[in-house]
Amino acid sequence: MAIIARHIGKEIGTPATRVLTDISLEIKDGEFVALTGRSGSGKSTLLYLLSSLDTPSEGKIEISGRDLQGISSEELYLFRNQEMGFVFQFHYLIAELTAVENVLMPTVKQGKKEQRRPAAEALLEQFDLKDKAHRLPRQLSGGEQQRVAIARSLIMEPKYLFADEPTGSLDSVNGDIVMKIFSDVNSQKKTTVILVTHEPDFAQLAQRQIHLKDGRVQPH
């Protein structure tokens, strides 16, 4: 199984500006891929398309054998909730909830909160946050907040993990910790990791890089 893009493109805004042009790629299940390129090259836009958060202007995307265009919004919601994890540059934790309650957010709608609580605690322990599980986000450092957000992205044991500049607001020590977590999740859980980064040192930790320039994939 894989994520497959066939000749996808994206125009944004009025008047329409072309952001992505004729992108075809295949990311096999279990791969760790870095999407690289300068600021404005289209990395985030491509990640949003590949992760079904946005729709292409042309072309087709298939994930795990499902054509994203032919799928109902409820089915898409369930698929995202159960099989996809998302991490962004800013963590978007809920300020009023403790770390462990934030991690458990994706389980609430399916009534699996208590069932998944031990898993949430285990993730926090694995990320060196065992003593801080009951703190609010503002009582945590930036690096700790981002690790809570990563734990939240993993609580449903997703098959795919999408990350958009997850180290972008971290210092290098915390950036390294976050990258180690992504590498470990990929190698231990066989989770497909698709990571947007403009930092070459981090991109090198992936098995493969897809480099964008002006909205096109650069051949290498």
Ligand SMILES: Nc1ncnc2c1ncn2[C@@H]1O[C@H](COP(=O)(O)OP(=O)(O)O)[C@@H](O)[C@H]1O
């Ligand atoms: N909502 C939007 N409206 C207009 N232009 C946009 C919008 N989002 C992104 N763009 C443009 O699309 C291009 C690619 O953006 P983006 O995918 O965010 O690049 P990257 O993540 O590589 O920095 C940029 O030129 C950006 O200005």
Ligand SMILES: [Mg+2]
């Ligand atoms: Mg971006």
